[in-house]
Amino acid sequence: xxxxxxxxxxxxxxxxxxxxxxxxxxxxxxxxxxxxxxxxxxxxxxxxxxxxxxxxxxxxxxxxxxxxxxxxxxxxxxxxxxxxxxxxxxxxxxxxxxxxxxxxxxxxxxxxxxxxxxxxxxxxxxxxxxxxxxxxxxxxxxxxxxxxxxxxxxxxxxxxxxxxxxxxxxxxxxxxxxxxxxxxxxxxxxxxxxxxxxxxxxxxxxxxxxxxxxxxxxxxxxxxxxxxxxxxxxxxxxxxxxxxxxxxxxxxxxxxxxxxxxxxxxxxxxxxxxxxxxxxxxxxxxxxxxxxxxxxxxxxxxxxxxxxxxxxxxxxxxxxxxxxxxxxxxxxxxxxxxxxxxxxxxxxxxxxxxxxxxxxxxxxxxxxxxxxxxxxxxxxxxxxxxxxxxxxxxxxxxxxxxxxxxxxxxxxxxxxxxxxxxxxxxxxxxxxxxxxxxxxxxxxxxxxxxxxxxxxxxxxxxxxxxxxxxxx
Numbered sequence: 345x346x347x348x349x350x351x352x353x354x355x356x357x358x359x360x361x362x363x364x365x366x367x368x369x370x371x372x373x374x375x376x377x378x379x380x381x382x383x384x385x386x387x388x389x390x391x392x393x394x395x396x397x398x399x400x401x402x403x404x405x406x407x408x409x410x411x412x413x414x415x416x417x418x419x420x421x422x423x424x425x426x427x428x429x430x431x432x433x434x435x436x437x438x439x440x441x442x443x444x445x446x447x448x449x450x451x452x453x454x455x456x457x458x459x460x461x462x463x464x465x466x467x468x469x470x471x472x473x474x475x476x477x478x479x480x481x482x483x484x485x486x487x488x489x490x491x492x493x494x495x496x497x498x499x500x501x502x503x504x505x506x507x508x509x510x511x512x513x514x515x516x517x518x519x520x521x522x523x524x525x526x527x528x529x530x531x532x533x534x535x536x537x538x539x540x541x542x543x544x545x546x547x548x549x550x551x552x553x554x555x556x557x558x559x560x561x562x563x564x565x566x567x568x569x570x571x572x573x574x575x576x577x578x579x580x581x582x583x584x585x586x587x588x589x590x591x592x593x594x595x596x597x598x599x600x601x602x603x604x605x606x607x608x609x610x611x612x613x614x615x616x617x618x619x620x621x622x623x624x625x626x627x628x629x630x631x632x633x634x635x636x637x638x639x640x641x642x643x644x645x646x647x648x649x650x651x652x653x654x655x656x657x658x659x660x661x662x663x664x665x666x667x668x669x670x671x672x673x674x675x676x677x678x679x680x681x682x683x684x685x686x687x688x689x690x691x692x693x694x695x696x697x698x699x700x701x702x703x704x705x706x707x708x709x710x711x712x713x714x715x716x717x718x719x720x721x722x723x724x725x726x727x728x729x730x731x732x733x734x735x736x737x738x739x740x741x742x743x744x745x746x747x748x749x750x751x752x753x754x755x756x757x758x759x760x761x762x763x764x765x766x767x768x769x770x771x772x773x774x775x776x777x778x779x780x781x782x783x784x785x786x787x788x789x790x791x792x793x794x795x796x797x798x799x800x801x802x803x804x805x806x807x808x809x810x811x812x813x814x815x816x
C-alpha cells in the first residue's frame with residue numbers, strides 16, 4: 345500500500361489538483377437484448393460504485409428508461425493547460441426478480457475529465473454513448489468545480505496521470521531533517537571565561553594581578569610569540585604596549601642596540617639574566633629549546649611545553665609577569681616573559697565567537713541542504729528515467745500492436761480483393777461460356793440463312809399449261 349501511495353505521489357507531482365462534482369443522469373437506453381426484462385445502470389471507478397434503480401424493458405424498441413441522477417466527487421489533475429484522464433466504467437446489468445446475481449450484458453469506459461474543463465461554472469452536456477457489444481444510451485452530464493474543496497487523490501490509478509511530468513523542486517523529501525542543525529549533533533556554544541579560567545591564568549602572573557580574559561589580545565600576542573612558538577632564539581623581542589616599565593625597557597634596548605651594532609639584547613656574553621631589566625630573552629648561544637606555545641594551551645590556561653625536559657642544564661624558564669621580581673640571595677633570578685594585557689572586553693570576544701559558531705553552523709546547514717537537494721534531484725532523475733523507460737516500452741508495445749493491427753487489416757483487405765478478383769474471374773468465365781453458346785447459335789443461324797438464300801436463288805423450270813393433259 346505504501347509503495348502504491350509513493351508511486352501515486354510521484355505520478356501526481358507537479359500537477360494542480362481540482363475538485364469536481366459530477367452528476368450523471370442516464371435517461372434511457374435502446375436496443376436492449378431480447379432476453380433482458382429488468383435492467384440497471386452501474387457507474388464504477390475503483391472502490392466507488394453507484395447504481396440506479398432497476399427498470400423494466402419495454403417491448404417496443406427494447407428501451408429501458410431511468411431518468412435518475414447519480415452524483416460523485418472526484419479530483420482531476422491539471423498538467424499545464426490540459427487535464428489528465430479520469431476513466432470511469434459504465435455497465436448495463438440485468439436484474440432478475442428471483443434475486444439472482446446481476447449480470448453485465450453491456451459496458452464501456454468513458455473519460456469524464458473531458459467534461460470537467462470549464463471551471464467558471466456548471467457545465468451541462470447531453471451525450472450519446474454506444475455500449476459494447478450493443479446498446480445506445482442517452483445521458484446528461486453535469487460538472488461543477490468545487491473551488492474551496494480539499495482535493496484528495498481518490499482512486500487515482502495509472503490512467504489518471506499518463507501525460508504528467510515530474511517537477512524537480514516539488515520532489516518528496518519526507519524523512520529528511522529540515523532543521524538548522526544535523527541530527528544527533530548539538531550546537532557548540534562558545535565557552536565563557538569564568539573564575540576557574542582566571543585562577544588558572546593567575547598562576548603565571550607572579551605580580552598578583554588578574555588580567556582580563558585571554559584571547560582578546562591574541563592579535564598582539566601572536567605576532568610577538570610567533571618565533572618563540574617555532575623555537576627560534578635569534579629574533580628580537582618586541583615591546584608590548586601598556587606594560588609597566590615599557591619606556592625604560594625601550595630606552596635600554598635602544599642603547600644596547602646602538603652599542604652592539606644590531607646585536608639582539610641579552611645576546612652578548614657580558615649580559616647576564618640578573619642584569620637584564622626585561623626578563624624573558626634567550627641567549628643565542630643557549631642550546632636549550634624554548635617552550636612550545638600554542639593558542640589551544642593558552643585558551644585552556646596551561647603553560648608552554650618545555651621541549652628540553654625538566655632535568656635540563658639550562659636555567660632558562662619562560663614565565664609571565666608584569667614587573668621583574670627582586671633577586672633572592674644565593675639564587676639566580678629566573679628569566680620571565682612579559683605578556684601584554686588584553687585590550688578587549690569579555691562580551692566582545694564571546695559575541696565574536698558566537699557569531700563565528702553561528703556562521704559555521706549556517707554553512708553546515710546550507711551544505712547539508714545542498715546535499716539533500718542533490719540527493720532529491722538524483723532520485724527524481726532516476727524516477728524520470730524509469731518512467732521514461734516504461735513510457736518507451738508502452739509506446740513500443742502500442743506501436744507493435746498498431747503495426748500488427750494494420751498488418752492484419754491489410755491482409756484482410758488483400759484477401760477481400762483476391763476474393764473479389766476470383767468472383768470477377770468466375771463471372772467472366774460464365775460470360776465467356778455464354779458468349780460461346782451465343783456464337784454457336786449465331787453460326788447455326790448463319791448457316792440456315794445461307795441455305796435459305798441458296799434455295800431461293802436457284803431458278804425454277806416453267807411448267808407447260810398442257811402438261812396435265814399430256815400426262816393422261
